[in-house]
Amino acid sequence: MRTTWEEAGWERLGAGVGRRRMPGWDETVGAVVGSSGVLIVDTGATIRDGAELRRQLRDITGQNVTYVALTHPHFDHVLGAAAFAGVQVFGAAGLDEFLPRAQDDLRRDAVSHGVDPDTAAEATDLLVRPHHLVSGERTVDLGDRQVLLANVGPGHTAHDLVVLVPGTHGSPEVVFCGDLVEESGEPQAGPDAIPGRWPAALDRLLALGGEEAVYVPGHGAVVDARFVREQRDALSRRFGVSRH
Secondary structure, X not given: OOOOOOXXXXXXXXXXXXXXXOOOOOEEEXXXXXXXXXXXXXXXXXXXXXXXXXXXXXXHHOOOOOEEEOOOOOHHHHOOHHHOOOOEEEEEOOHXXXXXXXXXXXXXXXXXXXXXXXHHHHHHHOOOOOOEEEOOEEEEEOOOOEEEEXXXXXXXXOOOEEEEEOOOOOOOOEEEOHHHOEOOOOOOOOOOOOHHHHHHHHHHHHHHHOOOOEEEOOEOOOEOHHHHHHHHHHHHXXXXXXXX
């Protein structure tokens, strides 16, 4: 007997679409289920997180995860990817070259946020580089549904990827935004952010998702297009970016 989304601690967003807010750093992990494949959006902060997510999705869907989409290269979103051996991994163009260079920074960042040093070292030693790079848009076929991966950045980082899931059976379109959008706090602009281009990235995100879509931030509760527009305008004011 399969486990339901809710029993596994996931939030069901539509037919075959769910997300989990992970403990610790509240990062969102998403999942999209089709007749011939399952795509996971981000993989948690440790290999143990990734292994738990992989097992949960098998219990929920009756299928193995077949694809991974990494929204951006921060430890809480990518370090669980080593648990998905044999799975095809997608990332924004350039992520395959960036991740090996960022290995030490990712480990230090994870440890500074409370990850056990040995656990962080293991995850970064086994860091997974994307097999498929997205420079514009790319469709992933899950059998009875097509999922769109779009490189809308840079913004939060130089390698921001979003995942758009078309609505089915009366469910709205769902957009997994990564940390281009955050609800539980002010968007984090670290040293790898590109603030001057972040508002434009959100313009592209809104153009793809439209007014009726459900937008899923990298951290926090699900939001709507109005929230994304307001966050875009706040980022423009915060960083002195003119949109005219």
